[in-house]
Structure formats: structure tokens, C-alpha cells
Amino acid sequence: MVTIDLKDLSTREANEGIREAAARGDTVEVLNPDARHHIGVGVIHAVDIHVRGSAGYFCAGLTDTPRFHIERNAGWGLADNMYRGSVVVGGNAGAIAGVAIRGAEVVIRGNMGSRAGQVMKKGTLLCCGNANFMAGYMMYGGRMIILGESGERLGEDMTGGEIFLGGDLVSLGSDAMVTDIAEDEIDDIRAFLDRYEVPFRGSFRKIVNAGKKLRYGTPERQVRSIPYFNFSGDSDYWNHKVQEDVYIKSQIGRYRVRGYGGARELPHLADLAFARDIVPGAVGEDPVSRVRMHTLIGGKNGAKPLDLTMPVLIAPMSYGALSRSAKQAVAIASGMAGIAENTGEGGMSDAQRDAAGQLIFQMLGGRLGWNIHDMNRADGLEIYISQGAKPGFGGQLMAKKVTKELAEIRGIPAGIDLRSPSRHPDILGADDLVIKVEELREATGYRLPVSVKLGAGRIHDDIKIAVKDGFDFVELDGMQGSTGAGGAEVMEYVGIPTISAICEAERALASIGRRQDIEIVLMGGLRDGVDAVKAMCLGADAVALGTAAIIAGGCIACMQCHVGQCVTGIATQDPDHEKRYKPEIEAQHIYTFLESVRWQIAAITCGLGYDDVRGPCRDDLVALTPEAAEITGLPLCPERRNAGLPEIDAAMERALR
């Protein structure tokens, strides 16, 4: 038995000690826990851990196989995301007990707080006392047993799983219903109660999902896609797209769902130009070798930073929205180019991990595919708050794409129209967020950078929270960003443009004197190296490309990503469609495109007279439109509209020859 006394240790030291002991197979005893947070997070060995007192937030969180015994109470987020193993709490547990568990057995001998078992997927959560408000909220699977009172709105918006209630039912939540209970289910429960020595001889009621909200009522009729340029830009007011929208809404009676980003004209990087002509000859031969492009991102607080050969990352895109093959191609290309790839929402695959040199693992509110083992093999962790294409909304994955295999990885029922939660169960404010960030750091021994993905809305406030909560960097996403599926109106009208996002972020950080404490990766409709340099002139430390990389890898921009029948095999989970996609070949295309981005960044940097990508600054930019000038505060110089970059074009031509 190894004794860890929290009286003398920081939580970080204690957790290192607990993990080391667990790795040796030793039983651990934690003294003087005094309700401190994050006790025992990240343990992945099957040992007994005795907490002699009360634990704080996220005790036993992000673990697999340990057996925790907590003498008295546990704070919010007990056993967060625990895979296998068990936790027994002698007293009460706070809110969101058993959040996102995926197989663990959680036993609470007292009462539990609100929203217990939120987004849980597998395993058993037993509360011997009373549950509270919205127990089983958005649960996807597994079993919840409540011996006392249910609390209000039991099973609110549960998608799957079962709730067995021994006490009074206060009220049922939306889309939950009472159903018949089978004899063998009762036997199973009794066996479970006996195993944990819980004496209870009462009867049970069973609550399950009522199935009214799992699919959209009327499916959207498929239409021949209208090319992007036919309805964006200077098209007629009642153009084909508008007519199509009205027609389809007359059939389905709701908002439309589609892929890609907004089609509305908005101020963008194209409304900015470089302030002066690039002198002929300034670029010269092989600018890439003459410009320092090596970039480190994420090392501000002592973590091992992402090590990038240029200030470019791949934007987060999920396995789910994209096929496994498409994700693989992007990962291979990112590895070849020496930049970082991002898992997006749907978990991490071995192929993706192996192909990507550096991989950021993204955590979303549904915790779909999130787990400690993949965290440990990631190069960065990212908390998704929102994305530029649809700030404030969760992901959407239509039933066609929610295949058995995909559902398995995400831990959800197959064949539902998946509307991912728009918010995290355990992040209801900046104060909770800081504890969450710390949990991720504790669980991975402070090795990995932790970033936050922010869809640009109230960036002036949000970026201040990001820096105050200690994130290493922020992935800032403007409203020109794309998505695999989103409400059409949301994509067009919610959020702020990418250039507004970066300018607001810069001003907000300057106003509190904290710009140097966080790095910004800007994304949201960036198309090439020219956009990248402009973004960096406005202050970005690096940029991320999503749609551009997908197009490089064969996407035809038909905007039907949500349907699941992508002819190119990119945005589909249908094996017949996916087999058309050749990951190795497309990886080469994506890589070649990334190299063109590298060349452009280098050439423009060089042409502007710098030998380092961190050189170009606001002085090198002007605005071409009054709107862009207003947003950026850059001088309005419409006469630069036709200046173009002839020297860059010429040099590129020479390079290609």
C-alpha cells in the first residue's frame, strides 16, 4: 500500500505519485484529500485507490480500470469519462456524477446532484439516495439505477440507455417514457446491488427514450446541387438557390441542413491588400530556403509545443463528417508537410494517429470518442466551445452517416440524426472551464498543450476568458468557416467574419496586456498562402486550413456533405462511395497543395523584405473596402485593388518551370 498525503503535496505531485504506484500495481491510499479537485485523474491501471475523506471535482475522471473507494463525498463530475473500473462513494456526489462514463460502475451511497449521467454511454450509475434535476440528461447508453426519488425531468432528452427508478417519479423529461421491465433486467439489478452490498427490496420502474426526437420529421428531399458561384456573389436576388430554399422549406417545414459555409458576401481577407508592390527580383529563387518558417505553438505554459515546419495547421474536421479514408489522406499529407492534424469530434483512429506526425485531439460536449488512452497518444488537447460556421450549435450528423462502426466509436446508438450537444456538461462558465482545463493537464501530466476552439461571436469577451483560464493557444474560427452539416441560416447569419475575429481578439488581449500569454491560430475560410500571410499580418501566430485541404484532396464543393452520399468518397460513411477515394493519391495532392501554401508564405514574406514569417505586420496591409477598413482599422486604399501580386505570380511560374 502506497500512502499519498495531500497535506504535504500539490495535486500534481499527488497524481504523479498515484499514477506511478498504480503502474506498479500497488494499492493507493490518499490521506487528507480535503475535497481537493482532480484526485486520481488519468489512472489506467486496475488498482484499488482509497480516498480517506471527501474528494473535489472530477475525482477518478479520465481513467480506465482502477477501483476508487471514496470515504465521504465527491464533487462535480465524479468518474468523468471513466472507461472500465469502479467508483464507490460513501456519501453524496455533486452534479454531473458519472458524466460520459463508458463502461464504469459508479455507486453513490448517498444522494447525487443535478444532471447525473449526462452523455453517459455505457456502464452503470447507481444512486442509493435521491437523484436531482435532469438525471440522465442526454444519456446515450448504459444503465442508471436510482433507489430514491427521481428529481425533476428524469431522462431529459435521453437518446439511449435505461433508467431504473426505485423511488418516486417526480417528473419525466422531454422524450422520455416509462416502459415495461423484464424479469431478467430486475435480476441483473439485484445482482449488481448485491455485489455492492446495497440492501434494497423495492420494485422498479423503467424509463427509456420515447423516440420522438431522434430523427427529423420529414427528411429533406435531395436536389441536384447548384454550383456555389450560381448563388453567391452578384447573383440575382431571387436566384435559383433562394427559390430552392423556399421550395424545400415548403415541404419540410423547418430550417435546411447543408454542408460547407456561408455563401453570403462578407468582409474577408480578400478585402485586404499588401501595402506596397513587391519589387521585381525581391522574391528570387527558392524563397522557402531563405525564410525562417519553423513555428512552435502551445509551449506558453511549459507543455511540449507543436513543432511545425510552417505556421499552418489542419483545421479540425471529424471522422463522421468525413470518411475514414479522407481523414487518413489529410493525416498523411499533414505528416509529409510537417504540420499538425486535428481529430475533430469523432474520436481518433489508429490509421490517423500513425499517419499524422502531430495530432491534436478534440474534446466536444458529447464526449464522442473521447478517452484517456487517445489523450495520452495525442500531441495536443483541444476543448471545442464552438465553430465559426455555426457558433453556439453542436455538430449535426444525419442518420445516413451514423453507421454501426461510427456509432460504436462514438458510443451512441446507430441510425439517429445525431445532434451533438451544443454545450459541455461540465463547462457552464469560465469558472468551471478553468477546472476542466486543469483536469486535462493533470490527467496527462502537463505534457500536452491545451487549446480552445472558439467560433467567433463575442470574441472580445471570450478571448479574455481563454487567456485567463490558462489555455496555451486558441483556434479562432470566423464565420466563413465550413462544416459538414449545419442549419443554413445559422451558417449565413450567425457569427462574425474571420477578419473581425482576429482584430477583436488582438484588441481585447491588448486591453488587458495579455497578448504575449496566448497564441492564436486563425481559421475560417482561409484559402492559400496569401490569406495566411494577411492573417499573420493582422496578428495570428499561425493559420489553419480545412476546406482548402479537402478541396485539394478531391472535394467538388457540391455542398451536400450532410447527405452522406458524397460521390468523391470524402463526406460519406457508405463503403461503396468511400471506395472511390484513394487516400494515398489524394494525400499526395493535399501535400502538394500545402507545399504551394508554404511557397507562397515564403515568397510574400521575402518579397515584403523579411526573412522570418513573424516579420510581416499590420503596416504591410491596407484595406480595399470601407467595411474592411472599419473592421481592421487599416488605411483605406481602394486604389490597391488591382495591384495584385505580379512578382509573386511570376516567381511562382519560374519555380514551377
Place this chain on the structure above:
Amino acid sequence: MCGIAGILLKNGDSGIDTGPALIDMLDGCQHRGPDSTGFALYESGEEGQLKLRFHVGSDNEAGGAIASLKQVFDEHGARIIEEERIAGSYRVVVRFRGDLQKFSYAVEHAAKVVSIGESLEIVKDVGGAHDVDDTYDVHLFRGSHGLGHVRLATESDVKPEASHPFWATGFADVAIVHNGQITNYWKMRRRLERRGFAFATDNDSELIAVYLADKMNQGIPLKDSLASSIDDMDGTFSFLVSTRDEIGYAKDRLAAKPMIMFENDDLIAIASEEVSLNRLFPGRALDTREPPPGSYRTWSRSI
């Protein structure tokens, strides 16, 4: 975006003092709000005397503010008994027997009021619990009860006057600490403004304080005022309120903001997180309770 704490000593036998206890409790949850820290402290005062605290800023600015304040004191017949300047603040005790609301609105025009009360004194500034204690000697307070707050500034600036606790502008001895966000703030505020109440800030926590003080002024007990606040306020909130003789809490129906309490024969302590409560009893597993959604309660000190 913050952490809150409150304590009420039922008798003098606990071996715990309010000042040091609140410092410990707030230090325990400082991670919830590193920008600023504040305390609402109650020590019995003299009948007919008011303790006033102001933010006056530094040097020249302070001199001007204090001069204007003294003019208002003169105009309202408030006689200074003691005064002192601590960092950017000014503390003064006056003898006053007039209309408190009129008087407080008048001083509000002369300088930024932090608190006014016979027994209440609010101390708040940027920095952590120990930083504020270093400047204001919070640990010397020995009163019967008090509240505390740590703040992470999100929408408003990091300034002492934007920190909590909030005093119920115009009402003696009412203070509040709040974690959450009142989403029908402007509607509620306009309703109160139409009835002649003034607000010193745009902070939603001040609204709760004025709302409750107004109810109590109408003779409604604190407990019932808390009950109606849960119906009237939209949004997410866990808040603590204190008056000369009572503390109480209210929690929204969505249970989105944490709150946990511990009670024994000697005291009642409430905080955002159990880790704060455990600071009062190191090494002990406490029998704590989480208040249910939509609940409220009050405790009185023995007088």
C-alpha cells in the same frame, strides 16, 4: 464567473473567526476567480453611526473625491467620527440620523460607494484573498457573519468597483455575492428604476441586492424575498445575501451554478465548492449538503 463563500457563527465557541475563515475559504476557491477578491463583513456598530467605504483612487483624484464627500456629509448633517485612507479606498464613520436613501444617492455622486451600513463593511480589490488581506487586514475582523467572493472578470473590467460583494445601493447593511448571470437584468432594473431606485453599476449582482433590499424595506422577510427572487430572476444563479442579522442563499431552478453547505451547532458555512468548506476543518470529511435547484434558506445570528 466566480466563487462565493459565506459564514455565520451561531455562537462564540467555534474557535473560528469570520475574517480568517473567509480568507481561507476564498483562497481555497481562488482558481474560480483570480482577478479580484472581496469581503462583506459584519461587526456590530454603534447606534446612530454609519460606516462608509468608498473607492477614491489615488492621490489627486482621491483628494478631490474626499473633499466632495465631506461637502455632502456637511449638507446632510453627517458628522465624521473617524476616517482613514487605505490604498485606493477611504473609510469613514459618521454620525447620521436622516433619510439613508437620499444620503447614499448624494454620496454616490461624490465618489464610488463600496458600502454603507451600521455594521456592514465591504472590502474589495484586485488580486487574491491574501493580497486583499495584506492591504485591508481582513483577518482582524471578528464579527458574527460575512460573505466573500472571488471574481474572474469576463464582460466588465478588472476594477475594484466591479468586484463583489455588492452593496444594495441605498439600503444599509445589505450585501450580496453571486455566481451566475441574470438574463432579464435590464427588464428587472427598469422596473426598479421606475420606482425611483438608482444603480451604481451595470452589474447584475447589484440588481439582486437592490431587489432584495427593496422587498425587505416593504416589510417582507428575507426568506420570502429570496423565494420571490427565484420566480422573478431569469438565468443562472447561486447567490448569498447578508443583512445585519441574517444570511441566506437562493439557487436557480437549472442548478447550473454550484453551491454546497455545512452546518453544525456552532456555524453555517456555504461555498461554491466543498474544498472551501474543508479549509475550515482540515483533515475532516464533512457531512455537507448540496442545496436542491430552486431552493432558498436563511439563518439568523443569535442576538
